[in-house]
Amino acid sequence: MNVPRQTGEIFEILSSGQFICSNSADIHISKLYDLIDDTEKYEVLYDYFSAIGFNLEKGDEYYYFSRKNESKADLERKLEIACKWIDVLDFFKTFDNTFVSGYSFTTQEIVVRIKVDAVLKSKADGLRKVFRLDDKTPYDEVVIKVVENLCKEGFAEIENEILKSYKILSSYKYLEELVTNINIPEEVQNEIPE
Secondary structure: OOOOOOHHHHHHHHHOOOOEEOOOOOHHHHHHHHHHHOHHHHHHHHHHHHHOOEEEEEOOOEEEEEEOOOOHHHHHHHHHHHHHHHHHHHHHHHHOOOOOOOOEEEHHHHHHHHHHOHHHHHHHHHHHHHOOOOOOOOHHHHHHHHHHHHHHOOOEEEEEOOOOEEEEOOOHHHHHHHHHOOOOOHHHHOOOOO
């Protein structure tokens, strides 16, 4: 098995829970994406990582790791994280329904909208709880915390340092797919508390 010399870098990024996205502004990351996206190299990397307990998964223009065997505690932790991301997605879709991969924005744009949109304000209040912030935390700090978390988790990156503008990466589709794949049968829907 002839693994690419960048295998260590790929492992370092993906094993920390990050994504390798096609639309990253970081040229090094986008080159790693192109490397993995080569069918032959993908197969070699898939087999290599599989041998050490990681599944190299391909999303829509992004790559990530999943684990083969997870404990119940890991699954419970993942469910908590999924609930957090559902709230975050809901917040951004309320801000702008076209908030998808490639979308550019500033935190200030969102804060301005919170001040005039009662529904968005309510969702921002909900995010205070999700991110364990005080009820009196100003909205600009709430939005910054959410966006920093998006960046930290590999779903967004800073696009312009001066303007403090951010760009949503293709890995954001992972979150959208997470929500889209939730299927609650009708007979159970009435049993779920609001």
